[in-house]
Amino acid sequence: MNYKYFLSTNVNFAVSKQEICVIFSIFVITFIVRFYDLGEVALNNDEAIYAGQAASLANFSEYQEQFSIFRAHPLLLQFMMSISFYFFGINEFTARIVPMLLSCSIIVISYFIAKFLYNQRTAIISSIILSLLPYHISISKQALVDVSMSFFFVLSLLLIILYYRKNSLFLLYGIGISTGLCFLSKETGIISLVISIVSLILIDKKIKFKNIIVLTLSFAVVTSPYWVSFLTLEEARKSLLEYTDWQSTRPANHGNLYYINIISSEILGYVLSSLLVIAYLQILVNKRNWKFSNVILPFFWIIIPLFFYQMISVKGYHFLFSITPFLVIFAISFLSSNWINRISRNEILLIAIIPLTLISNNYIINEYFLFISHTPVLGSESLFHMRDAAMWIKENTPENSTILTLYTHMSNIIKFYAQRDSIAIQSNNNPSYQKIENLDIQILAKKINYIVYEKIQIDNGKFLENKATDLENYVKKYDGIPVYVNYQNSPNVENNKFVSIPAIIIYEFSR
Numbered sequence: 149m150n151y152k153y154f155l156s157t158n159v160n161f162a163v164s165k166q167e168i169c170v171i172f173s174i175f176v177i178t179f180i181v182r183f184y185d186l187g188e189v190a191l192n193n194d195e196a197i198y199a200g201q202a203a204s205l206a207n208f209s210e211y212q213e214q215f216s217i218f219r220a221h222p223l224l225l226q227f228m229m230s231i232s233f234y235f236f237g238i239n240e241f242t243a244r245i246v247p248m249l250l251s252c253s254i255i256v257i258s259y260f261i262a263k264f265l266y267n268q269r270t271a272i273i274s275s276i277i278l279s280l281l282p283y284h285i286s287i288s289k290q291a292l293v294d295v296s297m298s299f300f301f302v303l304s305l306l307l308i309i310l311y312y313r314k315n316s317l318f319l320l321y322g323i324g325i326s327t328g329l330c331f332l333s334k335e336t337g338i339i340s341l342v343i344s345i346v347s348l349i350l351i352d353k354k355i356k357f358k359n360i361i362v363l364t365l366s367f368a369v370v371t372s373p374y375w376v377s378f379l380t381l382e383e384a385r386k387s388l389l390e391y392t393d394w395q396s397t398r399p400a401n402h403g404n405l406y407y408i409n410i411i412s413s414e415i416l417g418y419v420l421s422s423l424l425v426i427a428y429l430q431i432l433v434n435k436r437n438w439k440f441s442n443v444i445l446p447f448f449w450i451i452i453p454l455f456f457y458q459m460i461s462v463k464g465y466h467f468l469f470s471i472t473p474f475l476v477i478f479a480i481s482f483l484s485s486n487w488i489n490r491i492s493r494n495e496i497l498l499i500a501i502i503p504l505t506l507i508s509n510n511y512i513i514n515e516y517f518l519f520i521s522h523t524p525v526l527g528s529e530s531l532f533h534m535r536d537a538a539m540w541i542k543e544n545t546p547e548n549s550t551i552l553t554l555y556t557h558m559s560n561i562i563k564f565y566a567q568r569d570s571i572a573i574q575s576n577n578n579p580s581y582q583k584i585e586n587l588d589i590q591i592l593a594k595k596i597n598y599i600v601y602e603k604i605q606i607d608n609g610k611f612l613e614n615k616a617t618d619l620e621n622y623v624k625k626y627d628g629i630p631v632y633v634n635y636q637n638s639p640n641v642e643n644n645k646f647v648s649i650p651a652i653i654i655y656e657f658s659r
Contacts (some may be wrong), residue, residue, distance in 0.1 A: 194292055208233070247371070273480055273501060339452065
């Protein structure tokens with residue numbers, strides 16, 4: 149195969165045999181890096197919740213007691229995971245296999261988006277970068293609703309691009325179905341419907357109510373199970389109203405520059421972020437050359453979601469997963485410029501872009517160049533300490549035990565791995581968690597049997613320090629006996645060695 153084929157600047161909607169080989173090779177690379185050690189790492193907080201819901205849907209009674217089916221988000225991913233659980237059992241691997249396969253498919257869809265918007269060169273290089281991007285790999289290997297939402301989000305844009313090429317009623321139905329499934333993955337996926345309608349108006353150059361009605365009705369039919377459950381089931385309606393009220397009143401958890409910081413340092417890295425800025429500056433300079441297909445359309449599918457997430461007070465590390473493919477493609481879009489072809493030996497530049505972008509993010513720089521351990525975002529970490537502690541609880545405590553934890557993350561891990569009732573002293577008024585009226589009475593009445601003190605959480609969440617002090621006071625006040633300690637290695641700056649410090653301590657109250 150001629151290597152110049154990979155650097156082609158042609159825009160062609162047809163798919164050749166050579167291109168099928170290229171796409172398959174990229175898919176294999178994507179699959180291998182995401183499949184490796186897929187089930188080795190413990191579930192994190194959000195994964196435990198979604199896996200618990202999936203297990204409840206699959207009719208595993210021990211999980212139905214701990215995890216309500218109706219919580220913060222719709223249940224599309226949980227439903228797909230429940231099928232995996234039903235046939236292959238409940239474990240970390242079967243929880244993550246569906247999101248992992250969806251994330252691999254995102255790379256293939258992104259390839260065609262880049263090809264149809266720009267050219268084959270841009271498609272190949274952006275897809276390879278995306279398949280090996282540390283941020284994308286990390287989120288892809290987690291059982292998160294953001295992964296399924298992202299799959300249908302990028303699929304919606306691909307269908308929009310195809311509709312721009314050939315106005316087809318069939319594609320309108322497809323766009324409506326895709327945006328509906330995006331919403332059923334996560335309620336914020338409704339933004340895909342809004343952007344799709346805006347895109348249709350721009351494509352048609354006027355408001356065609358017939359097209360918008362077809363799109364909206366397709367969306368409504370696909371999402372009807374969600375609305376029917378809301379209208380007919382008291383539990384679903386109560387859950388939605390409580391979560392809406394809670395989410396709308398939650399205080400901001402990050403500053404206004406949070407997303408800008410993680411895009412440059414974590415998601416894209418410094419090289420790719422610089423290329424993204426250059427791409428936008430090039431657009432501003434060449435206003436006369438603006439084209440709807442490769443400028444305005446991707447611009448809307450990046451800016452509108454970014455603005456939407458910015459306006460929400462609670463910001464999340466994984467929220468931008470859905471627009472990461474678009475950010476990468478737009479950053480690499482300069483490869484479609486004519487001036488690239490005038491550079492002598494430009495293939496060296498094109499090939500060098502891949503390793504340069506992959507090593508320029510904080511994770512790689514800190515871990516492999518500065519030898520600084522990566523500090524995970526609170527709640528996104530998969531900590532074996534928590535799983536080990538939960539498994540100890542399952543094997544060494546009575547089934548009717550109730551455990552008090554510092555934070556809801558540990559509480560969810562215990563519910564999933566140990567199937568024990570667990571409440572958290574710090575729950576942020578989340579309606580899913582039991583409200584603690586009077587801890588002293590609960591302990592004296594022996595309704596709380598154990599305290600789990602997860603010291604490992606405090607370094608990543610300073611807001612837990614006051615509650616940690618309260619937990620320590622309860623241990624001292626009621627003579628809690630340490631029955632389990634899990635240690636972690638921590639670097640000692642003075643002698644440049646590692647020392648073992650308690651990560652998780654479990655205390656028992658006398659029965």
